[in-house]
Amino acid sequence: MVGVTDRDPLPLGSALSLCSAAVATALVATTGVQRTALLATVGGVAVVALGIRLARHGHRLVGGLLFVAGAGGVAIGFSRGLSTTPSLQFEIYPALVGVTLLGLGLAPVRRGWERWFVTAGSAAVLAAVVTSGVVRGTATVPILLAGVATVVAWDVGEQAVNLSNHVGTDARTHRVELVHGAAAVGVGVAAVAMALFVQNVHVTGVPLSGLGVLLGATVVLTTALYN
Numbered sequence: 001m002v003g004v005t006d007r008d009p010l011p012l013g014s015a016l017s018l019c020s021a022a023v024a025t026a027l028v029a030t031t032g033v034q035r036t037a038l039l040a041t042v043g044g045v046a047v048v049a050l051g052i053r054l055a056r057h058g059h060r061l062v063g064g065l066l067f068v069a070g071a072g073g074v075a076i077g078f079s080r081g082l083s084t085t086p087s088l089q090f091e092i093y094p095a096l097v098g099v100t101l102l103g104l105g106l107a108p109v110r111r112g113w114e115r116w117f118v119t120a121g122s123a124a125v126l127a128a129v130v131t132s133g134v135v136r137g138t139a140t141v142p143i144l145l146a147g148v149a150t151v152v153a154w155d156v157g158e159q160a161v162n163l164s165n166h167v168g169t170d171a172r173t174h175r176v177e178l179v180h181g182a183a184a185v186g187v188g189v190a191a192v193a194m195a196l197f198v199q200n201v202h203v204t205g206v207p208l209s210g211l212g213v214l215l216g217a218t219v220v221l222t223t224a225l226y227n
Helices: 012-027 033-057 061-083 086-106 115-136 140-168 174-200 206-224
Strands: none
Touching: 012 033, 012 086, 012 115, 012 140, 012 174, 033 061, 033 086, 061 086, 086 115, 086 140, 115 140, 140 174
């Protein structure tokens, strides 16, 4: 019998989770340099993850080459981030670290640590989103949507791990994963709409931080109930 730690997270959910984290970062990345750093890092992490999976399943040479190439892409992304101002670095680097951790968790670089990497990576991306709102003054709608995308990245990544552990990687789970991801996005969009409604009607003069707390609480609670 195969132990749960011998199964990789499902590839579709892993890809959706990484893409969602990238979208969250792109929504608050305000300069071309930041977006270039993000693109290089996300592409590098994806190639690293593919290399790890191929090496683990017997294709060691190809997997090793992909790992090296992907690591180079990540290094380029991080070095590109250094060419920005300190305030922009403070905004983008938590996101780059978060995307990298998330990708390594979904690769996975170490079996049994998948959830830790997914949670830590999502938290780092969320820290970048919050930093963008507080330090850079990013507009309300991108901040709220980035918050939703971060929660979706965490939720879909967790599901990729959970489904793999319960039904294995050979099960036909694409429909379940897509429906779950769509439901998470729907909940998030509804939460954003509610937060914006509260802001627009000036019920209590809720600041952006309050809207963020309201949004996060709504999405996390609904996701927990859904799971």
